[in-house]
Amino acid sequence: MALLELKNISKIYGDLKALDNVSIRVEKGEWVAIMGPSGSGKSTMMNIIGCMDKPTMGEVLLSGVDISKETARSLTDIRRDKIGLIFQQFHMVTYLTAVENVMVSQYYHSMPDEEEALEALGRVGLRDRARHLPSQLSGGEQQRVCVARALINHPELILADEPTGNLDETNENIVLGLFRQLHNEGTTLIVVTHDPEVAEAAQRTIVLEHGRVAREVINENFGK
Amino acid sequence: MTKRKMFLRMITASLLRRRSRMLIALLSIAVGATILSGLVTIYIDVPRQMGAQFRSYGANMIILPGEEGSLTGAVLEEAMQVIPSENIVGATPYRYVRLDMPSRQQSFTTAGTDFDEVRKTSPYFSVEGEYPQNRREIMVGKEVAETIGVRLGSSIELSYKPLASFEGEASADWVPGAALLGSSEGFNEAVLNVSAVLDEEGKISEIEVDALSQTENIGSLVGTDKAFLDQFLGKSLPLTLGEDVDALSGATISSQAVVDALNSSRSRENARLSENKEHYTVAGILSTGGEEEAYIYMSLEDLTRLTQEEIMDVAELSVSASAEELEGYAANIQEEYPALTARLVKRLAKSEASVLSKLQALVFLVTAVVLALTLICVSTTMMAVVSERRREIGLRKALGASDGSIRHEFLGEGMFLGGLGGLLGGLLGFAFAQMVSVHVFGSSITFQPLLLPITIIVSMAISAVSCQLPIKKAVAIDPAIVLKGE
Ligand SMILES: Nc1ncnc2c1ncn2[C@@H]1O[C@H](COP(=O)(O)OP(=O)(O)OP(=O)(O)O)[C@@H](O)[C@H]1O
Ligand SMILES: [Mg+2]
Numbered sequence: 001m002a003l004l005e006l007k008n009i010s011k012i013y014g015d016l017k018a019l020d021n022v023s024i025r026v027e028k029g030e031w032v033a034i035m036g037p038s039g040s041g042k043s044t045m046m047n048i049i050g051c052m053d054k055p056t057m058g059e060v061l062l063s064g065v066d067i068s069k070e071t072a073r074s075l076t077d078i079r080r081d082k083i084g085l086i087f088q089q090f091h092m093v094t095y096l097t098a099v100e101n102v103m104v105s106q107y108y109h110s111m112p113d114e115e116e117a118l119e120a121l122g123r124v125g126l127r128d129r130a131r132h133l134p135s136q137l138s139g140g141e142q143q144r145v146c147v148a149r150a151l152i153n154h155p156e157l158i159l160a161d162e163p164t165g166n167l168d169e170t171n172e173n174i175v176l177g178l179f180r181q182l183h184n185e186g187t188t189l190i191v192v193t194h195d196p197e198v199a200e201a202a203q204r205t206i207v208l209e210h211g212r213v214a215r216e217v218i219n220e221n222f223g224k
Numbered sequence: 225m226t227k228r229k230m231f232l233r234m235i236t237a238s239l240l241r242r243r244s245r246m247l248i249a250l251l252s253i254a255v256g257a258t259i260l261s262g263l264v265t266i267y268i269d270v271p272r273q274m275g276a277q278f279r280s281y282g283a284n285m286i287i288l289p290g291e292e293g294s295l296t297g298a299v300l301e302e303a304m305q306v307i308p309s310e311n312i313v314g315a316t317p318y319r320y321v322r323l324d325m326p327s328r329q330q331s332f333t334t335a336g337t338d339f340d341e342v343r344k345t346s347p348y349f350s351v352e353g354e355y356p357q358n359r360r361e362i363m364v365g366k367e368v369a370e371t372i373g374v375r376l377g378s379s380i381e382l383s384y385k386p387l388a389s390f391e392g393e394a395s396a397d398w399v400p401g402a403a404l405l406g407s408s409e410g411f412n413e414a415v416l417n418v419s420a421v422l423d424e425e426g427k428i429s430e431i432e433v434d435a436l437s438q439t440e441n442i443g444s445l446v447g448t449d450k451a452f453l454d455q456f457l458g459k460s461l462p463l464t465l466g467e468d469v470d471a472l473s474g475a476t477i478s479s480q481a482v483v484d485a486l487n488s489s490r491s492r493e494n495a496r497l498s499e500n501k502e503h504y505t506v507a508g509i510l511s512t513g514g515e516e517e518a519y520i521y522m523s524l525e526d527l528t529r530l531t532q533e534e535i536m537d538v539a540e541l542s543v544s545a546s547a548e549e550l551e552g553y554a555a556n557i558q559e560e561y562p563a564l565t566a567r568l569v570k571r572l573a574k575s576e577a578s579v580l581s582k583l584q585a586l587v588f589l590v591t592a593v594v595l596a597l598t599l600i601c602v603s604t605t606m607m608a609v610v611s612e613r614r615r616e617i618g619l620r621k622a623l624g625a626s627d628g629s630i631r632h633e634f635l636g637e638g639m640f641l642g643g644l645g646g647l648l649g650g651l652l653g654f655a656f657a658q659m660v661s662v663h664v665f666g667s668s669i670t671f672q673p674l675l676l677p678i679t680i681i682v683s684m685a686i687s688a689v690s691c692q693l694p695i696k697k698a699v700a701i702d703p704a705i706v707l708k709g710e
Contacts, residue, residue, distance in 0.1 A: 050622070052622060077624075077626075079624055091619045092619075093616050100233065100234070105623050107227060111226070111227065149623075
């Protein structure tokens with residue numbers, strides 16, 4: 001059974017079909033990149049997979065369960081338990097320190113555990129920055145905190161929308177390295193990107209155009 | 225770390241690290257709480273303050289001699305033992321007598337009193353110069369001073385004409401050719417003197433009336449109105465008003481006094497009519513804006529010496545007690561001293577109550593307005609806070625926060641603000657009340673310890689209510705916004 005399966009989903013805003021009859025499958029442990037021009041529906045799709053939005057039509061199967069008809073409340077529960085999110089604009093709580101930001105994710109999921117949060121920060125190389133506020137961290141450091149926050153609850157699926165869009169080369173490589181580690185641990189990754197280099201790090205690239213799947217490319221060089 | 229600890233850590237961090245906006249909300253709660261606790265403190269303390277204040281507006285009990293019997297210093301002192309001495313603010317004796325001022329050919333009501341006590345029972349008396357302290361010093365009302373043109377330090381002569389006293393029947397003296405003297409109490413118990421001469425037939429041939437003590441231009445006319453006086457000529461004594469002579473219109477009492485004086489008149493030789501006079505120095509001029517300005521005041525000792533009578537007409541008491549207690553004291557005095565009448569000065573007791581109820585209404589109104597303003601201000605600020613934190617709220621939801629958690633966190637922040645603002649306001653409010661009390665009432669206020677927790681609870685409740693709309697808005701935020709670029 002695939003971890004995620006979109007069956008003929010469409011998202012329609014008025015006259016606009018942001019997603020038009022899209023079907024994709026992502027197996028457990030897979031690392032998939034999604035590319036496409038601006039406005040092609042990448043974020044719309046991520047919102048639906050991330051349980052923050054519902055498709056106008058079609059089914060979304062997460063571990064075989066159709067979530068497209070669930071209430072907002074149970075979508076929140078599913079998102080909290082199964083999904084880790086990483087955003088282009090990082091999005092940290094500005095008045096909380098790095099470690100506290102990681103703990104917020106634990107807080108909503110189960111129990112805040114400072115030790116574990118510090119370990120997660122250690123994993124992204126920021127243990128010594130744990131007490132810094134976001135304003136005292138660089139963009140790359142903030143995004144690494146967000147990666148730590150996304151992985152802290154051991155989600156089955158990590159969704160990243162343009163995670164390296166605002167990063168320099170060095171930080172992009174650090175983040176990709178972290179994704180590689182997560183992939184090796186068996187975490188499923190879906191990464192939206194404009195950057196071919198980031199896409200090439202994945203096993204497979206799905207290209208969207210005008211809300212449709214234009215093509216799929218298997219990365220022959222993966223793991224080499 | 226427990227969830228609760230993390231919760232507290234988040235809301236305190238939010239308040240401490242994002243100061244500016246929260247400071248406004250905190251400030252508005254604190255101001256609201258200050259006014260609330262300040263007004264309530266004043267309100268609680270005011271009845272006590274008002275009591276003292278009203279007592280300073282004069283006596284609240286008077287003691288008068290009853291139908292028979294007279295009021296003297298000794299009787300008064302005894303009767304006052306009914307009231308606990310520590311509750312007696314002051315007890316002022318008054319005796320009212322009309323005294324003539326020969327130099328001006330006018331007479332004035334003069335009060336004999338005790339100036340030390342006047343200060344206590346009539347603190348609103350405003351005296352230019354000094355209260356009389358020495359013998360033969362007087363205080364004149366402003367109106368009197370203006371009428372007769374005296375200034376501080378002026379010397380004036382006042383005279384007292386007692387009722388002529390006789391032995392035996394008056395009619396025995398009414399022989400032809402007799403020169404007669406008579407006196408009687410006219411208007412306001414002021415003495416009026418008459419002298420007359422009888423002709424060979426025993427009929428009145430000459431009459432002279434000294435009516436200076438009577439009301440100017442009304443009663444005093446009985447001494448000057450020729451038509452009125454001419455009626456008496458050729459008449460035999462005794463006379464009856466309305467039959468033998470007609471009253472001067474508008475001056476019936478003074479006219480009656482003239483007739484009475486004639487009917488009790490004796491020959492000059494037999495009349496013991498001693499007029500007492502003394503010179504007095506004006507030590508003070510009294511302004512009250514009331515009828516007191518028409519009086520002359522002297523010490524009761526001076527007046528006693530002048531009149532040779534040691535009595536008083538009324539004692540005014542200022543007693544520190546509630547209306548019920550006062551009534552009890554008056555009833556006790558009445559019961560134990562039947563020769564006295566004790567009455568409450570009702571007007572003041574009533575106005576005290578009505579001012580209090582007006583004040584109560586005012587306090588409620590101001591408090592309600594202040595609370596409403598606080599509510600609006602906190603609500604608006606929290607609304608702005610929610611807008612400012614849209615992305616953060618969206619993020620929290622994306623991270624799995626339920627609507628309940630969001631509600632809980634905002635309410636937590638609001639209550640924390642409310643508690644802090646309430647604490648601040650409760651303390652500031654006491655300072656505010658203290659300031660008002662010292663400036664307005666001239667006395668300090670007692671701290672009401674219970675008011676602090678009450679203020680804190682009310683502030684928390686207000687901010688909880690204020691947060692309802694902002695929370696609604698926060699809960700409605702779509703987590704998907706965090707995936708959309710700005
Ligand atoms: N809430 C909405 N209401 C109306 N139209 C929307 C809404 N959200 C997205 N769209 C439209 O749907 C289309 C797809 O948007 P989406 O954000 O998915 O594009 P994207 O591929 O993520 O683009 P980008 O690379 O610029 O992030 C766009 O034309 C967008 O304007
Ligand atoms: Mg997008």
